[in-house]
Amino acid sequence: MIKVCKFGGTSMADGITALRVKRILDADPARRYVVVSAPGKRYSGDVKVTDLLYETAREVKEGGHVGDAYARVAARYRSIVKELSIGLDIDALLEETARAIEEEGDADFAASRGEYLSGRIMAALLEVPFIDAKDVVKFKGGNLNGKLSYSLVRKALKGKPRAVVAGFYGEDENGRVKTFPRGGSDITGAIVARAVGADEYENWTDVSGFLACDPRIVPSPVGIGTLSYKELRELSYMGADVLHSDAVYPVREANIPIRILNTFRPEDAGTRIVSTEHFHPDGRTVTGIAGKKNFTVIFLEKARMNEMSGFALLPLKVLKRHNISFEHMPSGIDTLSFVIDSSGLKNGVLQEVIGEIGKAVSPDKISVIENVALIAVVGHGMNRKVGTAARLFGAIARAGVNVRMIDQGSSELNIIVGVDNENYERSIKAVYDEFFLRDDPAF
Numbered sequence: 178m179i180k181v182c183k184f185g186g187t188s189m190a191d192g193i194t195a196l197r198v199k200r201i202l203d204a205d206p207a208r209r210y211v212v213v214s215a216p217g218k219r220y221s222g223d224v225k226v227t228d229l230l231y232e233t234a235r236e237v238k239e240g241g242h243v244g245d246a247y248a249r250v251a252a253r254y255r256s257i258v259k260e261l262s263i264g265l266d267i268d269a270l271l272e273e274t275a276r277a278i279e280e281e282g283d284a285d286f287a288a289s290r291g292e293y294l295s296g297r298i299m300a301a302l303l304e305v306p307f308i309d310a311k312d313v314v315k316f317k318g319g320n321l322n323g324k325l326s327y328s329l330v331r332k333a334l335k336g337k338p339r340a341v342v343a344g345f346y347g348e349d350e351n352g353r354v355k356t357f358p359r360g361g362s363d364i365t366g367a368i369v370a371r372a373v374g375a376d377e378y379e380n381w382t383d384v385s386g387f388l389a390c391d392p393r394i395v396p397s398p399v400g401i402g403t404l405s406y407k408e409l410r411e412l413s414y415m416g417a418d419v420l421h422s423d424a425v426y427p428v429r430e431a432n433i434p435i436r437i438l439n440t441f442r443p444e445d446a447g448t449r450i451v452s453t454e455h456f457h458p459d460g461r462t463v464t465g466i467a468g469k470k471n472f473t474v475i476f477l478e479k480a481r482m483n484e485m486s487g488f489a490l491l492p493l494k495v496l497k498r499h500n501i502s503f504e505h506m507p508s509g510i511d512t513l514s515f516v517i518d519s520s521g522l523k524n525g526v527l528q529e530v531i532g533e534i535g536k537a538v539s540p541d542k543i544s545v546i547e548n549v550a551l552i553a554v555v556g557h558g559m560n561r562k563v564g565t566a567a568r569l570f571g572a573i574a575r576a577g578v579n580v581r582m583i584d585q586g587s588s589e590l591n592i593i594v595g596v597d598n599e600n601y602e603r604s605i606k607a608v609y610d611e612f613f614l615r616d617d618p619a620f
């Protein structure tokens with residue numbers, strides 16, 4: 178039995194939590210390979226080491242040398258090592274790292290040092306080998322080179338009963354360090370799990386798994402015991418940020434279950450993420466609700482649009498020219514709309530896009546709805562139950578909210594509802610009450 182364990186930033190935030198990590202690892206001999214993040218926040222208002230390292234890269238760019246931000250990074254690591262009393266010459270390592278950041282001079286390299294140093298410390302604490310992710314995680318054309326990375330990780334870990342791998346970064350085809358997007362140590366953990374054919378990928382964080390909706394909107398929502406990879410992808414894409422949404426792919430292809438666990442409450446069951454074949458819904462219609470604000474809907478109407486072949490290509494070409502991706506594209510016989518993240522439409526881009534689409538397709542009508550929030554109602558249970566849509570829209574209507582857009586994913590796994598930004602929280606609460614409180618046997 179092999180488990181790969183990834184520990185997030187809060188689990189590495191100080192010496193005491195690093196010792197908790199060691200205890201968790203020692204408690205189960207299957208926990209053989211460990212992936213670590215850089216130290217995160219110790220308290221609200223604290224600054225993550227990764228953010229300080231991006232600041233360090235700016236300092237180096239401006240003045241050629243590391244400055245105050247790096248001094249804060251160094252102080253964090255010195256205090257962690259002091260609390261652990263391990264035989265690691267942290268001063269020399271920090272000095273060497275500062276020179277390397279000055280020499281390399283780019284943001285990805287600077288940011289990657291957070292995980293590199295965390296990994297060195299954890300390896301010293303556990304007295305196991307350290308694997309530099311630069312040697313085993315490879316990028317090609319800006320994307321992960323999965324095949325090569327799996328085989329290099331496998332080779333590097335072969336014959337090693339335990340080891341620590343630094344998260345978040347790898348090396349591109351030109352030999353330069355490159356990072357994943359923020360939160361990307363989750364992806365490294367998934368790569369290692371896949372490479373060694375793990376029985377489980379344990380992702381240790383500071384919450385006890387996924388909740389059915391955002392606890393800042395609904396106090397104490399129920400926890401999700403089991404999720405499918407597909408449900409996870411939908412929920413994390415739409416803002417449930419417990420796990421990086423790209424971390425799903427490597428393990429999903431190999432059917433390796435993920436378990437989200439809490440370093441600060443290791444006895445909690447957490448959330449288990451499995452393939453659809455192993456998914457046994459607990460009888461709930463909806464598994465979870467997530468959402469995001471600030472979308473724009475561009476709505477087009479043209480009579481007999483359905484008879485014109487290639488019609489949709491024309492507005493899509495305009496979007497492509499502006500390098501804009503769309504989230505959803507609901508359509509009718511004579512209508513077509515695009516739901517787009519508003520952040521890409523600022524500074525006059527929206528007006529340009531509308532003008533160009535107007536010219537390209539001469540629509541009967543073109544209109545724009547701004548400040549739209551999307552709510553994703555996700556669950557395999559929905560397609561087996563009659564009346565789900567009626568309940569969903571009934572709940573939103575009873576909350577006095579007007580629905581601006583609907584899109585049902587073709588997988589029948591999700592229904593996306595667009596409402597005005599100002600009605601976002603109220604709608605989530607209404608949907609939660611309908612599917613979680615009303616469905617509760619104690620209701």
Ligand code: ASP
Binds near residue numbers: 227291358359361
């Ligand atoms: N340290 C990186 C970040 O803050 C990566 C990670 O923690 O997963 O985004």
